[in-house]
Amino acid sequence: MVPPLPDSGAGLLHPLVVAASRGALPEWAKARENRRRHMARVSALLGEWANARGEAPQEVMRWMAAGHLHDALRDEDQEVLRGKLAPPFQGLPGKVLHGPGVAQRLREEGVEDEELLHAIAFHTLGSPAFGPLGMALYAADFLEPGRILREEWRSELRRRAPEDLEGVVREILSARIRYLVGEMRPLHPETVAFWNRLSEGETWASASEI
Ligand SMILES: [Fe+2]
Ligand SMILES: [Fe+2]
Numbered sequence: 001m002v003p004p005l006p007d008s009g010a011g012l013l014h015p016l017v018v019a020a021s022r023g024a025l026p027e028w029a030k031a032r033e034n035r036r037r038h039m040a041r042v043s044a045l046l047g048e049w050a051n052a053r054g055e056a057p058q059e060v061m062r063w064m065a066a067g068h069l070h071d072a073l074r075d076e077d078q079e080v081l082r083g084k085l086a087p088p089f090q091g092l093p094g095k096v097l098h099g100p101g102v103a104q105r106l107r108e109e110g111v112e113d114e115e116l117l118h119a120i121a122f123h124t125l126g127s128p129a130f131g132p133l134g135m136a137l138y139a140a141d142f143l144e145p146g147r148i149l150r151e152e153w154r155s156e157l158r159r160r161a162p163e164d165l166e167g168v169v170r171e172i173l174s175a176r177i178r179y180l181v182g183e184m185r186p187l188h189p190e191t192v193a194f195w196n197r198l199s200e201g202e203t204w205a206s207a208s209e210i
Contacts, residue, residue: 013061014111020068021061030076041144043067046136052162066116066137070123073101096124126173126194135165142172170198
């Protein structure tokens with residue numbers, strides 16, 4: 001385990017996180033070229049938002065590292081990932097395993113930044129325990145400009161994100177949940193809990209109202 005760097009801009013960030021903030025992935029990463037380009041775009045967007053919010057340089061680095069790291073095991077064999085994870089992650093669908101897989105590997109490397117680890121582990125399902133970094137990663141993963149999808153709507157959300165992160169995330173999650181329900185697909189309890197947290201302060205609606 002390498003001790004954290006005590007240097008100026010990086011503060012107490014783990015060296016692996018510092019390297020990732022500059023686009024250098026750990027040697028265990030399993031991500032193909034097109035995936036790496038997506039990760040770089042997510043990272044750039046997170047850097048843009050963090051700067052627009054006036055975050056400190058170390059925080060900007062941390063956000064940018066999350067962008068590069070979140071899909072670092074996206075092209076790893078799903079059953080290999082499953083074999084390394086403990087419950088409750090073990091039982092998740094294959095496509096969701098790469099987030100928890102990266103978080104676990106980072107933890108093994110000595111990364112103790114819980115907000116960062118949680119943001120990466122839950123970047124596909126969403127989580128009611130997200131801090132600003134988790135919210136930003138969830139949004140940037142969906143809003144990065146390389147995706148071909150409802151471009152006008154997404155560019156408007158990209159513009160709003162630095163000042164209204166939760167509002168933007170709520171809009172994205174609403175669209176995703178409506179899509180899944182429209183397809184008659186089940187929702188993961190974590191995703192529902194995330195939605196309810198974002199709707200905090202509003203009164204419960206009875207499903208029988210419609
Ligand atoms: Fe992902
Ligand atoms: Fe992603």
